[in-house]
Amino acid sequence: MAKTGLTLADEQVAVASLWRVLDFGTHPLVNRAAAQSAAARVVESSSLPLVSNYSKLTGRRDTNPQEAMATKVDALVVGAGPVGLSMAAALLAQGLRVRIIDSAPDRAQESRAIGIQARTLEVFEISGVVDQFLGLGHRLNGVTLYGETGSEIGHLDFGYIPSRFPFILTLPQSETERILGDHLRKHGLEVERQTALIGFEQSDLTVLAKIALPDGRQEEISVDWLLGCDGARSKVREVLGLQFAGKTFDLHFLLGDVHAESALSEDHAHVFGRPEGLLAFFPLGKGRYRLVADNPPEQLRTEKKPTLNEWQSIADGRSSVSMKLSDLGWTTYFRVNSRMVEKLRRGRVFVLGDAAHIHSPALAQGMNTGIQDAWNLAWKLALVQRCFARPDLLDSFERERMPVEHSVLRMTEFTQNMITAEKRSNRLLRDNLLPILSGTGVFQRTATKTVSETGIEYRSSPVVEDHYAPDGPHAGDFAPGVIVSRPEKNGKITLATLFGQGHVLFYLASLENWPDGFQTAKPIFELIQKHYGRVITAYLILPNEASLGQPGIDVLVDIEGQFAQHYATSVLYLVRPDGYIACRCLAAKHNLLESYLDKYFVPL
Numbered sequence: 235m236a237k238t239g240l241t242l243a244d245e246q247v248a249v250a251s252l253w254r255v256l257d258f259g260t261h262p263l264v265n266r267a268a269a270q271s272a273a274a275r276v277v278e279s280s281s282l283p284l285v286s287n288y289s290k291l292t293g294r295r296d297t298n299p300q301e302a303m304a305t306k307v308d309a310l311v312v313g314a315g316p317v318g319l320s321m322a323a324a325l326l327a328q329g330l331r332v333r334i335i336d337s338a339p340d341r342a343q344e345s346r347a348i349g350i351q352a353r354t355l356e357v358f359e360i361s362g363v364v365d366q367f368l369g370l371g372h373r374l375n376g377v378t379l380y381g382e383t384g385s386e387i388g389h390l391d392f393g394y395i396p397s398r399f400p401f402i403l404t405l406p407q408s409e410t411e412r413i414l415g416d417h418l419r420k421h422g423l424e425v426e427r428q429t430a431l432i433g434f435e436q437s438d439l440t441v442l443a444k445i446a447l448p449d450g451r452q453e454e455i456s457v458d459w460l461l462g463c464d465g466a467r468s469k470v471r472e473v474l475g476l477q478f479a480g481k482t483f484d485l486h487f488l489l490g491d492v493h494a495e496s497a498l499s500e501d502h503a504h505v506f507g508r509p510e511g512l513l514a515f516f517p518l519g520k521g522r523y524r525l526v527a528d529n530p531p532e533q534l535r536t537e538k539k540p541t542l543n544e545w546q547s548i549a550d551g552r553s554s555v556s557m558k559l560s561d562l563g564w565t566t567y568f569r570v571n572s573r574m575v576e577k578l579r580r581g582r583v584f585v586l587g588d589a590a591h592i593h594s595p596a597l598a599q600g601m602n603t604g605i606q607d608a609w610n611l612a613w614k615l616a617l618v619q620r621c622f623a624r625p626d627l628l629d630s631f632e633r634e635r636m637p638v639e640h641s642v643l644r645m646t647e648f649t650q651n652m653i654t655a656e657k658r659s660n661r662l663l664r665d666n667l668l669p670i671l672s673g674t675g676v677f678q679r680t681a682t683k684t685v686s687e688t689g690i691e692y693r694s695s696p697v698v699e700d701h702y703a704p705d706g707p708h709a710g711d712f713a714p715g716v717i718v719s720r721p722e723k724n725g726k727i728t729l730a731t732l733f734g735q736g737h738v739l740f741y742l743a744s745l746e747n748w749p750d751g752f753q754t755a756k757p758i759f760e761l762i763q764k765h766y767g768r769v770i771t772a773y774l775i776l777p778n779e780a781s782l783g784q785p786g787i788d789v790l791v792d793i794e795g796q797f798a799q800h801y802a803t804s805v806l807y808l809v810r811p812d813g814y815i816a817c818r819c820l821a822a823k824h825n826l827l828e829s830y831l832d833k834y835f836v837p838l
């Protein structure tokens with residue numbers, strides 16, 4: 235217990251609420267002078283890292299505390315791979331002050347992760363970068379599998395993916411990092427290159443990180459949060475002392491980016507599971523392909539890079555379609571690991587992306603899963619840091635993401651075993667079962683949902699509440715991205731463009747007893763405006779423009795009837811900044827939503 239008699243969490247909320255008032259100006263409910271003197275009293279008895287005890291907490295005596303507090307950032311992101319860049323962008327969008335460092339002199343130059351899944355594109359739509367990805371990437375509409383004899387044994391049709399983006403987009407990771415880096419720059423944040431984390435210490439109140447600068451000097455940075463997005467050999471994970479338990483498979487793989495002339499369609503991936511080994515073709519567009527092969531000839535099971543001729547001979551031996559390869563680009567040998575940490579957080583430090591989990595590249599999940607980690611954590615961290623939510627919201631990061639990460643490890647291992655099928659008996663089973671399975675809608679729906687990550691939901695999360703049983707998306711589901719119009723702007727938008735910066739409340743009114751029926755939902759709109767206006771925007775959705783006219787309330791029009799098709803009428807949906815539904819209940823039971831808000835948010 236702190237000296238005030240409150241728990242540390244309560245005290246943190248109380249103190250920072252007062253600072254928030256001071257930061258953002260006078261709140262109508264709080265008298266500024268009273269707030270200042272109350273803040274001073276709490277600071278006096280507080281154990282929190284405020285200006286007066288800054289040097290004691292950080293161990294730094296060389297800095298003027300006032301100056302240090304003025305330039306202090308909220309979070310340090312370590313690693314500017316796709317996960318660190320996504321994390322930094324999401325934190326910025328939520329109003330935090332961030333630094334992002336990377337030990338490498340430049341972004342990845344290799345193609346590495348090429349498959350971008352539908353759920354990641356949905357997240358990119360929320361962040362406002364999806365058009366750049368769609369403009370540059372190549373769309374795959376499915377994958378075709380060929381069995382032992384070289385004939386087709388199965389097909390996965392990405393048209394089944396329940397998303398506005400029913401395909402896998404292929405784009406080299408170097409381009410993904412370029413787009414995300416440019417996005418950060420546009421918002422005023424530059425990656426600090428050749429700058430490596432070399433260690434850190436944390437207390438309950440702060441993290442003191444030591445970094446090596448490009449000129450050889452070292453710097454100590456005091457931050458409230460440290461985000462370890464520093465890849466499979468993570469320094470952050472090492473300092474935290476987290477195990478990275480798992481295994482290295484006794485499998486050897488080759489990878490190569492080439493140009494290929496063949497009769498294979500470019501809008502599908504093609505995977506040959508021959509007795510000699512696997513050969514997969516992933517089109518990148520304009521005749522270029524990512525080739526992956528397992529079981530390479532003995533002389534290629536080393537760090538030596540395969541030549542174009544060696545690739546040609548593997549392709550000739552394993553593909554049932556003739557092809558001429560040329561213009562070999564990045565090519566490498568690799569082994570597959572499947573490993574995961576036992577915890578994603580210790581105190582004020584988190585690990586995400588490859589720093590937390592690595593697995594087979596089968597199904598193209600690694601980068602996608604890491605980006606979802608970042609997306610899940612950023613808004614929670616921002617709300618807690620800005621003292622709009624209670625600190626225990628952060629516990630839900632591990633509760634929501636660890637089951638997803640475990641399942642990615644299991645699923646990628648299963649898929650890898652199935653497609654490599656080294657034993658003849660396994661190949662026969664695969665070649666006989668897949669044609670039957672892939673002919674069914676159930677298989678297509680389940681498999682495409684899994685691959686595209688659109689099957690991810692947090693229904694059993696401790697921080698979502700579902701109070702409505704019938705149709706429509708549940709609390710914990712990703713909010714379907716539908717098109718609506720904004721009357722005052724005269725244009726159509728997707729709901730996703732409203733997410734990202736704060737929570738959003740939707741309520742589709744029924745016209746049967748309009749406008750009287752709206753009286754049931756009105757109190758929640760008023761409550762949000764009065765007490766949660768900085769973190770929640772409430773939208774009334776109307777079936778048509780004829781029924782407009784609720785002064786002071788943001789209105790959207792269900793111009794194409796898509797909202798009514800996907801969501802229920804007269805139900806309140808509270809959507810989180812990451813696009814998942816936090817709570818839903820009937821408008822008539824809006825007190826359930828009120829107690830939800832009371833439980834997780836700090837009212838103004």
Ligand SMILES: Cc1cc2nc3c(=O)[nH]c(=O)nc-3n(C[C@H](O)[C@H](O)[C@H](O)COP(=O)(O)OP(=O)(O)OC[C@H]3O[C@@H](n4cnc5c(N)ncnc54)[C@H](O)[C@@H]3O)c2cc1C
Pocket residue numbers: 312313314315316317318335336337338346347348349350407429430431432463464465466467468469489568586587588589595597598599600601602603604
């Ligand atoms: C062959 C192959 C194919 C793949 N294909 C796919 C795919 O199609 N789809 C997919 O989703 N995933 C794929 N993956 C996985 C994907 O590449 C990774 O999951 C992804 O790169 C992880 O991103 P990250 O940001 O967590 O880590 P990284 O990309 O490894 O980035 C970590 C960053 O941290 C920096 N760093 C490290 N230590 C420090 C330090 N001490 N201080 C400061 N900076 C530091 C590094 O320089 C690096 O820039 C593939 C992987 C491989 C090997």
